[in-house]
Amino acid sequence: MSSKLIVYHIPVCPFSQRLEILLALKNCRDHIDFQVIDITQPRPDWLLKKTRGTTSLPVLELEDGRIIKESLVILDYLEQRFLEPAIAQQDPYKRAVEGMFCAMANDFGNMGYAYIMNQNLSRRESLRWDMLKQFARLNDFLLEHNPDGTYLFDQFGWAETVFTPLLMRFWFLDYYENFELPDEELYTRVKRWREACLQHPAAQQVTRDQIVTLYYDYAQGAGNGALLPGRKRSSFVFTPDWRQRPLPPRNKYGDKASDEALGLLHS
Ligand SMILES: N[C@@H](CCC(=O)N[C@@H](CS)C(=O)NCC(=O)O)C(=O)O
Numbered sequence: 303m304s305s306k307l308i309v310y311h312i313p314v315c316p317f318s319q320r321l322e323i324l325l326a327l328k329n330c331r332d333h334i335d336f337q338v339i340d341i342t343q344p345r346p347d348w349l350l351k352k353t354r355g356t357t358s359l360p361v362l363e364l365e366d367g368r369i370i371k372e373s374l375v376i377l378d379y380l381e382q383r384f385l386e387p388a389i390a391q392q393d394p395y396k397r398a399v400e401g402m403f404c405a406m407a408n409d410f411g412n413m414g415y416a417y418i419m420n421q422n423l424s425r426r427e428s429l430r431w432d433m434l435k436q437f438a439r440l441n442d443f444l445l446e447h448n449p450d451g452t453y454l455f456d457q458f459g460w461a462e463t464v465f466t467p468l469l470m471r472f473w474f475l476d477y478y479e480n481f482e483l484p485d486e487e488l489y490t491r492v493k494r495w496r497e498a499c500l501q502h503p504a505a506q507q508v509t510r511d512q513i514v515t516l517y518y519d520y521a522q523g524a525g526n527g528a529l530l531p532g533r534k535r536s537s538f539v540f541t542p543d544w545r546q547r548p549l550p551p552r553n554k555y556g557d558k559a560s561d562e563a564l565g566l567l568h569s
Pocket of ligand 1: 312315341357359371373374526
């Protein structure tokens, strides 16, 4: 039994940031005890026992030990547990609209991760186009439902809570792939939305430099704390502190940076 809800998480994980944003919007971050799990190490047995063997985070543990998995399901639980202020739309049609928008988040996220993890130079251009298509889809949806506004509805809400962590992770595309949205009408609406999401005060749990530093190994094709050949430490470790590490080299298709060059050796 715990006196608080517990979230087991990886602080730079976008799915965990969704929860942090929702809690910030509801002003109730203090109700949750966030416990950091180092995913560069095998999951501890006590955690695997709670999750019945699954390794994906975040995981929410209720005060009586019951477990809830999947960030969108946890978001829903928190929305219902901490009712005020409501972040999800209350009108059934509007709730459906934000549901349709959020249903695009999976493909959007997977596309960005496929792009950053790609090691094949000949696929680079087609991945860039596929990513642009994803942004164009979001642009179209925003235009349909709120052409003149900034967010999907009047303010930063449920849809922004779901997408903003991904928009932030995609700073790694700017950095390692020189990816940017062209100055074309096809992207004007989604750009306005993205800028506002990135700057929102409830979504400042991670910085661009932190993401770029920690995700270097993703840019080299190794996700989830996996070790690259010739390396002893993953860029996903939290010590040495990311703030004391140099920014990794931007050319992901060039020479591979060593543990030492990445500042991973000193504690
Ligand atoms: N669909 C899951 C995805 C969570 C997820 O992919 N988490 C990653 C960290 S960003 C993770 O735990 N990876 C390690 C693993 O799956 O073992 C959710 O929304 O909660």
